[in-house]
Amino acid sequence: MAASPTLNLAARVVRTALAGTPADVALREALTQDRHYTAPQQRREVSRAVFTYFRWWRWLDSEDSWQKQITAALALQARFDREPASIKSETLAIRAMPEWLKDEIDTLPIGWLQQLQREPALWIRAKSGTGAALAEKLGHCTPAPQSSDGLRYTGITDLHRTKEFQAGEFEIQDLASQLVSLACAPRPGETWWDACAGEGGKTMHLSDLMQNKGLLWASDRSLRRLAKLRERAARAKVFNFRSAPWEGGAKLPTKTKFDGILLDAPCSGSGTWQRNPHARWTTQLKDVHELAAVQAQLLNHVAGSLKPGGRLIYAVCTLTRAETTAVAAAFTAAHSELEPVSAQTIWPHELNANGMFIAVWRRK
């Protein structure tokens, strides 16, 4: 860690997070308030210190000062990056995960445990067919084996400030999320519903795959997120969508029947714990069960809106049994009008990205 003001600010953020504010929110607020930390390099150092602290939280001595704990976490990170074998898999199984996860995952892959202790990769998504050209323009890009438009960016430029981003040539989007829209494989001219569209990460990808042709409904319970979606869509020049609020109940935003529906459901997010290590320690088993009930309800509500032959894609960025295979199995059992097509668990260490579960059904 270069300067102690950086360490002090990181310590302040850690304290705020431990008092109950999610670390990413506490970080954003602190960086906005503290004018000394506007330089991208300093912002990166503070963010890195905070997330490294939570990544190594179970290794730290809580009697030490915050600054000393953060310094110890950064040293552990450096050692692990250099020598992953320096930390035994049994130790990782105990310290890198909350206890309750063992009830939800039969065998914790060692690759995932190790992945959780690394800094996450930054993925971007170029507009369809432009990955190679974008990589050339931005530099420091490596294409994903799964998609030439998915690029891992290893440079240090603030991508939001690049002219390519301003012109809507790419989005910052995790590779696992990109694979969800690719699994949807919508065709130009079709009618799709992105039922939990949030800020529109997948809406924009779906539209791109549809070549901006056809119609895409984007709904969410959060009006704030839908407003952000419209803003992002304008920058990305996405025009073939209609946004509408939907609380997730039986009253749907439209009577339209769809060629495809994506339900990117709210979930416990265990697949994102590498990116958001604080959430490992705040998410509880009861959240998993409550969310599984919401997911089941949302699936039941959207299922009737498929055309015959239409496809339903269920995605969650979590790996717990209750929210993945159990939700899918119960839904299949209750809906004989739909046939299961595929179900896939993507582990973070397989992609160097978030974990994801994707299940697909087709209406008979």
Ligand SMILES: C[S@@+](CC[C@H](N)C(=O)[O-])C[C@H]1O[C@@H](n2cnc3c(N)ncnc32)[C@H](O)[C@@H]1O
């Ligand atoms: C995983 S996020 C969606 C992310 C988004 N699809 C994307 O790619 O950027 C889940 C979304 O579901 C929404 N949500 C949560 N509960 C809901 C409900 N009961 N009905 C509708 N949307 C809900 C949340 O507001 C959140 O935006």
